[in-house]
Structures are given as structure tokens and as C-alpha cells.
Amino acid sequence: MLASYPIQNLKGVGPKQLEKLQRLGLSTVQDLLFHLPLRYQDKTRLTPMENLLPGQEVLVEGAIFSQHLTKGRRSSLLVKIQSPGGVFLTLRFFHFHYRQAQQFTRGKTLRVFGEVRTGPNGFEMVHPAYQFIDAQNPPSLEDTLTPTYPTTEGFGQASLLKLMKQALALLKQYPLEELLPAELLKAENLPDLNKAIVTLHQPQPDDDLGLIKRFQHPAQQRLIIEELISHQIGLQQLRQLEKQRLAPALPPSRMASRLIASLPFTLTAAQQRVLQEIHQDLSQAHPMQRLVQGDVGSGKTIVAALAAIQAAEAGYQVAIMAPTEILAEQHRNAFTEWLEPLGIETAWLSGKMKAAEKRHTLSRVESTQAKVVIGTHALFQESVNFDSLGLVIIDEQHRFGVHQRLSLQQKGQKIVLEDDNIQTNESTEYHPHQLIMTATPIPRTLAMTAYGDLDLSVIDERPPGRQSIDTAVISNEKRGDVMSHLAEKCQQGVQAYWVCPLIEESELLHAQAAEVTATQFADRWPQLRIGLIHGRLKGDQKAQVMRAFKAHELDLLVATTVIEVGVNVPNASLMIIENAERLGLAQLHQLRGRVGRGSLKSHCVLLYQPPLSETGKARLQIMRETDDGFRIAEEDLKIRGPGEILGTRQTGGLQFRIADLKRDGVWIPLAQYWSAQLVENDQAEVNKLQERWIGEKIEYQHA
Incomplete structure (x- = not known):
């Protein structure tokens, strides 16, 4: 009712x-x-003023000792109260009326509730709740929180x-x-x-x-578990829905072994395991929904290429989508190098292409001449029509919105299966397989909750020869010394990155602009070959700079965070990240992952602007301690919470009423078990739980 x-x-x-x-x-x-x-x-007890500590939210009593107004840019009313033992506490009010100030006369007793802070003259409370009381006959305390x-x-x-x-x-x-x-x-x-x-x-x-x-009381845990179960039910239902859909069953590839044999490296055991899981999924007649996690440099791209070969060899098209021009360009180069010798044509689709070039590419896609189509968000556009889209590969998919992912998936729903064993009709919809990749490791509890509708594969092994990256944390006061050290290393043949978070000068944020930094290097070391890259450059300009850097025609690449993902230059072994305290752990880890990709010993220097906040200190300390992306992801979850880590994929989806993934992750396996039991045995209860906890937000789960 x-x-x-x-x-x-x-x-x-x-x-x-x-x-x-x-x-x-x-x-x-x-x-x-x-x-x-x-x-x-907690207004159920009084705390003696002698026992106060900063950060406490407490109820105290004291007699008014004095009150006065401070004058200046921001005037305030200061009321000083005293305990029977002679300890003082200042009450500070920024918003007040003069009649209010007149009420605070010496000797009156106040009962005050607020947060204790350290002020200029000892402990104080800012805008506390207060009441005047009769010290001889005080009102009773609250009996509940x-x-x-x-x-x-x-x-x-x-x-x-x-x-x-x-x-x-x-x-x-x-x-x-x-x-x-x-x-x-x-x-x-x-x-x-x-x-x-x-x-x-x-x-x-x-x-x-x-x-x-x-939040450890049984009453809270009772509601936390019910909310987590209702969320897991949505994921269970989505899994069931996907299993009811049809997709092209792709037979094992013969060409894949030819590509593997031609590679100058050997696949790791982790890559082979994940490939086996993908091949098994692709052979089924319902859509693969698989998330592949792999730390930076773990070799996800070759895994994606081998999956693409299986689809293309079976006669279907593959769409490969990346969030940035630079990452898409890297994929274009890699896939062209690997696939075209096998006779699999690739196509490139960018939002910045000229009209004639774009028309030509679109006709190749529509006619299935191009089997593997690589691009950015341009792949979503209505003008892009696939004839037989069998596999969608999305890289760094948390950077895309839910609707973008759906619009690409829907481009494959007109597939007609050429299979005598499947009875088809005009109204039947077929869905492409989906392979989702991320180089941002996601903590297990978060993956189980946010991506519980997907099967999870993890590439948890580094390719042979990859070395750990030594990381140093240095104050910005030594920036000049760091620049000199970098210039010296470059003259010895080392290639280096210098990353600036901003494009333009900003005194407020103490950040050096990429353009200014590049000029500083050029002025002091004119012999250095310097490249500059940032988000305002056109796609072909970025590509040109990146090609020159990869060919070692440049010693130093000064860049903004546009190089965060996808940049692969094995000879680069030194990275400086300026104003590192302003970046999140995942972003720092991704940037650092641009080095250490070859056999050279690599180093990363994190420059920070003092003073550091406690959060800033914690982030930089973790970066110094480890380059294990999975440990960094766990620490990132503790610091930032799930919403920021997941980004746009789950907008509106993970707004729990009481559950908190950082705090309550221990309950998720239990919620998974009971949600599966309910979905299997009691659909009426399932519907009521969904309505109670999720209501109109159920639709987000079907993305």
C-alpha cells in the first residue's frame, strides 16, 4: 500500500x-x-571541553565569557564560552543579525553542537547549532541519534x-x-x-x-544487502536477455595462426588464455559480451586483432572504436600491418576526414569491401551503414556514453545469417558480438557490480622483456634541474615525454603550459629535436608529430594528457609529469605506461607543486610504491569512489541509496548468489524488488 x-x-x-x-x-x-x-x-551525551579533538562533531555546554565583532573583508561574530574547568571554545558566526549578537551576554549558559576545528586562538566551531539553557535546570539530552x-x-x-x-x-x-x-x-x-x-x-x-x-549495524546491512541484490538481479536479467538473442556463430580461424607465426614476439600464457575464452564465445550463436582488462602494455591490441580475424574470415565486418584520434590512429597502423597481408582490408573513419575521402570510405564499408573499420565516435553516425557487422570492439569503453555504445551495437541488428541450420525470418534481429577492452584495471568488487552483465577476462601477465618503471616524486622547486637532466639524457639517445596538464598558462593552478615548456627547452637546448602535441591540433597534425617521434626524428615530446592512452613508442624510456598532484591515480598510471614498453630501463618523474593535500600525498606515494595497475585501481577506489572511476558508462546507474561499493564490497558475492536464486525461482519477488529499489532507472542496465 x-x-x-x-x-x-x-x-x-x-x-x-x-x-x-x-x-x-x-x-x-x-x-x-x-x-x-x-x-x-549524536546529541545523546555532553562532551567535556577538556576532551575536544579536531574533526569531532560534539555537544558541549559552557558559560559565555565574551563576545565581539571582527572587522575586515569578512566580518564575523566571535562568542567565547568557558567550561567549569576554565577551558575556552570560540563560536564563529559569519552570518548574523545585530540583535542575535546582543543575546550573547556574559554569564549565560549555552548548549552547542558542531564540528571542532583549529582556529587562530585555539579550538572553535563555525556556525554551530545552539540553545540558551538554564544551568540549574538543564533540558534533558536526546535519547536517540x-x-x-x-x-x-x-x-x-x-x-x-x-x-x-x-x-x-x-x-x-x-x-x-x-x-x-x-x-x-x-x-x-x-x-x-x-x-x-x-x-x-x-x-x-x-x-x-x-x-x-x-554503517555496520544489522539494520543497515539488511538494507544494503537488499539493494545490492536488486541491482544484481538487473544484471542477471540482462545476461539472460543476451543469451536469448541471436548472433553469428563464427567458426575457428585458420588465418589467426599465420599472424601469430609472423609476430616478432610470443604471446604470453595470459593472452593465450583470454584468446581461448574469446574464440569460445564467438563460436556461440548468441552475442559475446566480454570485458578484457589488461594493465598498460599487457598486449590487448593483438588479442583484439586475432578476434577480428575470426569474424572477418567468417565473412562478417568488424567495427573497432577508440575514444581519441591518437589511439584510433595507433590501432589503424597496427591492424593494417597485421591484417592486410592476410588479405583482410581495413578502413579508417574519422570525424575530421574530407568529404570525398569519407564518401569513398563509407561506400567501401557499405559494400563490405572493408572488413575491419577503425575509427573514433564517427562510427556512430547515421551515415555509416554496415552490411554485415558481426563484431564490435570498443577500447577504453568507459570513456563512451551508454547511448553511444548502444547506437554502434544497433548497427549490427540487420545481419542475415547464412546458416541452413537456423530458421530465419524478416522480423528476426541479430546482434553483433561485443568485445570491450580497458587498460584501466577495475577493482573486482566494482567490476562485479558495474559490469556484472559481462564476462570478464584479465590479461594479468607482462610480455617478456618488459621492465618495471622506477618512479620518483620531486618538488616543482627543482624543475630546472629535472629539465637539465632530461636534456642530458636525450643527448645520449634517450627519448622522453614531458607532460603538462594544461595547454595555456594559468597562474591560479601553478601549471606550466605545454607551449611555454616547449619554448623553454628550445631556448636553453637548441640542439634538442622537440615535438609539441595537444588537443587543439588537428588529427593529421597529431599523427604527423607522433610518427616523427616514433621514428626517432624527435628527442622530446612535450604534450598534454592527450597521450594518456594508445601511444606506443618502445624507445621512449623517460617521462616527466608536471603538476602530478592534479591528476588522478588512473590517469597518472596510464601516462606512466607510455614508457617501459621496450627493453630499455624506464623512469618516471612526478613533479608536484607544494604544499600537497593529504589525498595528493597518498596518490603520489602509491605511484612511487608500485606500477601494478590492479593494486593502483584498488587504491583509486578507496580515494575516489566508484562513480569517477567508471565515468560515463554508468551515469545514473550506480547511485545507490544506502550501499557503498568501497565500504560494502564484501556483500557483493552474497548478493550475486541470492539474486541468481531469485531470478531462477521467484519472478514475482524479483519484479517487486526491482520496482522498490530501481524503479524507472531499470532501463540503464540494458545498455
């Missing part, structure tokens, strides 16, 4: 309030009950608390349906749904407040 009980039926919800509640995603009383506190304020809810502009905590009390009263009359199996609740010693909800909105004195603050 509460799942359909309109929130506007609650007292105090008019048209304007309803509009604000709907901005929070609240339309029914059930929505309101699942609008859980972000955190709790005070919840703090997510709010929206114009609808504060007090209004939400009033509505929540009404919703909880209705919950007692009309309990919500229990949707989790009784054996699960018993095995994990978890409370029923309604008891868990009441506990989280109104924690009692005998509840473990410490567990609640750490």
Missing part, C-alpha cells in the same frame, strides 16, 4: 513542497521511508523530520512486504525490513551508535 501512497497525502505537503520532494526522487511514502539518513548527529537527511533547496531538515514521523506512523499500520528469503535473513542474522527501517530513522538508546555511524 505504501508503495503507491502519494506523498502529497501527508500533512504539510502542498504543490510547492511536492515539487521539491520530487526533486529528491520522492513521490510515495515508500520512497520517503527509503530516503535514509546520510549521517547522524538525530538523523541528517539528503535535502534540496527550500526544504530543510526540520520539514523532512516532520514528514518522516508521519511516514513511520503509517508504517506501523501498513508494514512493507518482506521480499528477501527467510533463510537469508536467518543465515546472516538480519532483522526484518520494517524493523530495520524504523531503527535507521529512529535509533534507540540500546542500539550500538558506533556501529550505526560506521
Whole structure:
């Protein structure tokens, strides 16, 4: 009943309030009950001022000792209170009225709640909640934690608390349906749904407040598990849907062995294992949905090429999509070198091509003359028509939006299978196989949650001869010394990168522009052969610079982060990353991966602008300690959280109400198991769980 009980039926919800509640995603009383506190304020006990520590959120009492106004660019009201033992605490107000200031007279007793900070004259609280109390007859303390809810502009905590009390009263009359199996609740010693909800909105004195603050209370874990199960159900259903679709079954390739025999290197055991998994998928009559993770330099491109050969040899077309012109150009060169000697024609499609060249390429694609088509987002365009698209390979797919991935997949839905064993008709849709690659290792818990609809392969072995990269962290104050060292190394035959995060000067961000840096090197070391590359160059200009660098016609490449992925110059063995503290761990790791790709011992220098934040220190320390992308990914998850790591793929999809992948990853295997049980045995419960937790957002999972 509460799942359909309109929130506007609650007292105090008019048209304007309803509009604000709907901005929070609240339309029914059930929505309101699942609008859980972000955190709790502990006003159940007083903390002596003698025991205060910075960062604590506490309730304290003290007598007003003084108050005065400070003048300047930002005036403030300072109220100093004193404990019976003579310890002082300053209350700082930036927004106040003069009548408010007059209330703070010496000797009155205040009860104050806020966060303790270190101020110019000892501990202080900024804009604390406060009340004047009678020291001889003080009011009783709260007997439960005070919840703090997510709010929206114009609808504060007090209004939400009033509505929540009404919703909880209705919950007692009309309990919500229990949707989790009784054996699960018993095995994990978890409370029923309604008891868990009441506990989280109104924690009692005998509840473990410490567990609640750490999100380890059984009531929280009960809801976390249900939400994770509902999410996993969506992935299970998507897997089932994919297995019901038809795709071309591609027989094993004979040409693949010819390419492998011609390579100047031997495939690693990890590459061979992943190839076997891909070949097995491609031989099935339903679409492959496989994510291949491999650290920088692990050899994903040759794996993709061998998969492409299997599709092309069977008579189908392959689309290979990369997020940047540089990476697409690298793929173009590699695939052309490997495939055209086998008689497999490739085509290149870029958004910056001239009209006549583009028309010619499109006709080759439409006529199936071009079997393997490589490009950027230009492959999505309506004018691109594949005749028989059998395999889609997407590199660094987290950089593409959900709709972009779908639009490319849909270009293969008109395939007509030439197979006497399959009864076809005009209304049957066929889907291309999909191979998704990323050089950004994704932590296991995150991959199980965000990519649970995909089969996962990991290339966890470096090619023979690849060496680890030594990394140093150096203050920007020694930038001149680093430049001199680099110039000396280049004169000895070393090739180097110098990466600048910005194209133009910005004093605010303390970042040297790529153009300025290139000029500085040219002025001081005119004998150096210097290339410059950044996002504002045209595609053919970037390609020209990259070809010159790869041919060792340049000693130094000064670049922005456009070289983050796809650049493969085995002779380059030195990289300097300027203002490294401004970049995330994954980006730093990707940039560093541009060196160490040959047999030369490689080095990376991370220049930073002091002072470093705690997060900045943690990032750079991890980079110095390891070049293992999987460990770096785990640390990145701890620092940044899942949303930023996944980027655009899951926009709107991983906005959990209570679950947190960093904190609750331990529950994901359990959620996977029970979601599979429910999907197999109880479709009615499955639908109700999906509606309760995901609702209208179910559609994102079908991307």
C-alpha cells in the first residue's frame, strides 16, 4: 500500500513542497521511508571541553565569557564560552543579525553542537547549532541519534523530520512486504525490513551508535544487502536477455595462426588464455559480451586483432572504436600491418576526414569491401551503414556514453545469417558480438557490480622483456634541474615525454603550459629535436608529430594528457609529469605506461607543486610504491569512489541509496548468489524488488 501512497497525502505537503520532494526522487511514502539518513548527529551525551579533538562533531555546554565583532573583508561574530574547568571554545558566526549578537551576554549558559576545528586562538566551531539553557535546570539530552537527511533547496531538515514521523506512523499500520528469503535473513542474522527501517530513522538508546555511524549495524546491512541484490538481479536479467538473442556463430580461424607465426614476439600464457575464452564465445550463436582488462602494455591490441580475424574470415565486418584520434590512429597502423597481408582490408573513419575521402570510405564499408573499420565516435553516425557487422570492439569503453555504445551495437541488428541450420525470418534481429577492452584495471568488487552483465577476462601477465618503471616524486622547486637532466639524457639517445596538464598558462593552478615548456627547452637546448602535441591540433597534425617521434626524428615530446592512452613508442624510456598532484591515480598510471614498453630501463618523474593535500600525498606515494595497475585501481577506489572511476558508462546507474561499493564490497558475492536464486525461482519477488529499489532507472542496465 505504501508503495503507491502519494506523498502529497501527508500533512504539510502542498504543490510547492511536492515539487521539491520530487526533486529528491520522492513521490510515495515508500520512497520517503527509503530516503535514509546520510549521517547522524549524536546529541545523546555532553562532551567535556577538556576532551575536544579536531574533526569531532560534539555537544558541549559552557558559560559565555565574551563576545565581539571582527572587522575586515569578512566580518564575523566571535562568542567565547568557558567550561567549569576554565577551558575556552570560540563560536564563529559569519552570518548574523545585530540583535542575535546582543543575546550573547556574559554569564549565560549555552548548549552547542558542531564540528571542532583549529582556529587562530585555539579550538572553535563555525556556525554551530545552539540553545540558551538554564544551568540549574538543564533540558534533558536526546535519547536517540538525530538523523541528517539528503535535502534540496527550500526544504530543510526540520520539514523532512516532520514528514518522516508521519511516514513511520503509517508504517506501523501498513508494514512493507518482506521480499528477501527467510533463510537469508536467518543465515546472516538480519532483522526484518520494517524493523530495520524504523531503527535507521529512529535509533534507540540500546542500539550500538558506533556501529550505526560506521554503517555496520544489522539494520543497515539488511538494507544494503537488499539493494545490492536488486541491482544484481538487473544484471542477471540482462545476461539472460543476451543469451536469448541471436548472433553469428563464427567458426575457428585458420588465418589467426599465420599472424601469430609472423609476430616478432610470443604471446604470453595470459593472452593465450583470454584468446581461448574469446574464440569460445564467438563460436556461440548468441552475442559475446566480454570485458578484457589488461594493465598498460599487457598486449590487448593483438588479442583484439586475432578476434577480428575470426569474424572477418567468417565473412562478417568488424567495427573497432577508440575514444581519441591518437589511439584510433595507433590501432589503424597496427591492424593494417597485421591484417592486410592476410588479405583482410581495413578502413579508417574519422570525424575530421574530407568529404570525398569519407564518401569513398563509407561506400567501401557499405559494400563490405572493408572488413575491419577503425575509427573514433564517427562510427556512430547515421551515415555509416554496415552490411554485415558481426563484431564490435570498443577500447577504453568507459570513456563512451551508454547511448553511444548502444547506437554502434544497433548497427549490427540487420545481419542475415547464412546458416541452413537456423530458421530465419524478416522480423528476426541479430546482434553483433561485443568485445570491450580497458587498460584501466577495475577493482573486482566494482567490476562485479558495474559490469556484472559481462564476462570478464584479465590479461594479468607482462610480455617478456618488459621492465618495471622506477618512479620518483620531486618538488616543482627543482624543475630546472629535472629539465637539465632530461636534456642530458636525450643527448645520449634517450627519448622522453614531458607532460603538462594544461595547454595555456594559468597562474591560479601553478601549471606550466605545454607551449611555454616547449619554448623553454628550445631556448636553453637548441640542439634538442622537440615535438609539441595537444588537443587543439588537428588529427593529421597529431599523427604527423607522433610518427616523427616514433621514428626517432624527435628527442622530446612535450604534450598534454592527450597521450594518456594508445601511444606506443618502445624507445621512449623517460617521462616527466608536471603538476602530478592534479591528476588522478588512473590517469597518472596510464601516462606512466607510455614508457617501459621496450627493453630499455624506464623512469618516471612526478613533479608536484607544494604544499600537497593529504589525498595528493597518498596518490603520489602509491605511484612511487608500485606500477601494478590492479593494486593502483584498488587504491583509486578507496580515494575516489566508484562513480569517477567508471565515468560515463554508468551515469545514473550506480547511485545507490544506502550501499557503498568501497565500504560494502564484501556483500557483493552474497548478493550475486541470492539474486541468481531469485531470478531462477521467484519472478514475482524479483519484479517487486526491482520496482522498490530501481524503479524507472531499470532501463540503464540494458545498455
